[in-house]
Amino acid sequence: MSAEPHWFKSSHSSAETGCCVEVAIPARAVLVRDSSDPDAGVLDFEAGEWRVLLQVSARGERPGSLR
Numbered sequence: 001m002s003a004e005p006h007w008f009k010s011s012h013s014s015a016e017t018g019c020c021v022e023v024a025i026p027a028r029a030v031l032v033r034d035s036s037d038p039d040a041g042v043l044d045f046e047a048g049e050w051r052v053l054l055q056v057s058a059r060g061e062r063p064g065s066l067r
Contacts, residue, residue, distance in 0.1 A: 005031055007038075 005024035020035040030050040032043040045053065056062065 007031075007033070007035075009035055 005026050007022040007024045010021040010023055022033050022035040022038070024031040028047055030045045030047065032045070034040055
């Protein structure tokens with residue numbers, strides 16, 4: 001049985017804008033959920049996918065599949 005992941009709120013989350021994201025990093029993966037609705041579902045990224053998403057986002061771009 002696996003333990004419940006430890007979730008932490010993104011430093012870019014803001015109650016004022018309604019953009020509230022939580023992240024958990026269990027072994028070899030990154031989980032992301034909406035902290036205002038944590039039961040709505042979870043996005044599951046492999047570590048390499050998460051790294052690319054952060055790099056592309058930092059440049060103000062969107063990954064090709066999101067265009």
